[in-house]
């Protein structure tokens with residue numbers, strides 16, 4: 001993880017920043033001599049939306065995707081868990097989805113695989129105010145795609161790779177991960193790390209939790225939204241992130257049920273933890 005942090009720093013400080021109009025030459029196709037060479041021994045971070053797409057493609061649960069195909073390396077420097085694709089235990093450390101024909105989950109391949117050779121960096125707050133996200137080119141020595149004669153700009157590449165719907169969810173996720181709470185040094189306690197992991201990555205389990213616990217008696221959610229949460233995975237993911245912002249950062253993204261709030265208030269008054277102005 002320290003190496004990855006170092007690379008991030010180098011990218012922020014040294015890599016040329018590209019805009020959506022910046023052009024580059026690149027083409028990846030089965031005819032390149034390096035075909036599939038990049039699908040092994042590689043660190044691929046997975047977003048919550050990547051897990052959803054893989055689970056739908058593979059026809060399994062999010063729990064199965066996470067346990068069979070991912071690792072979540074522990075590092076005390078991390079403020080929240082990260083999820084990475086687990087490479088096979090063979091000489092090439094191959095991706096579990098690669099075959100001679102190429103990527104076996106191509107239509108639902110992760111964000112990082114779609115983006116390559118582009119990367120996107122999110123600078124943290126700086127003295128100059130919030131810097132904007134930027135794109136950069138990652139030129140791996142093994143990659144012959146740069147020798148191909150196809151020129152395109154960043155925006156054309158994003159369109160070509162179907163990145164935009166991934167980015168829409170990515171932006172929602174980043175509002176959580178780049179929250180001031182973390183930028184100012186906040187860390188999640190273990191029980192909140194579990195909440196984070198379930199609500200972001202293990203959505204089938206999160207859905208079971210919502211509908212199999214007293215959640216909806218404590219938090220106000222209208223019937224239309226509840227019906228949506230049963231069927232719509234993207235709505236569920238957004239709801240999970242709103243819940244985390246409510247429970248972890250104390251934002252007003254959810255409302256406590258009035259009856260629960262009143263009985264909690266009565267309980268605190270009885271304990272003397274809340275006092276009326278007239279009592280002071």
Ligand code: SF4
Nearest residue numbers: 039095097098103113
């Ligand atoms: S998911 Fe597909 S594109 Fe990504 S590393 Fe695996 S085989 Fe390659």
Ligand code: SF4
Nearest residue numbers: 028034036038143145
């Ligand atoms: S190394 Fe580059 S050109 Fe070769 S398969 Fe991977 S992305 Fe395509």
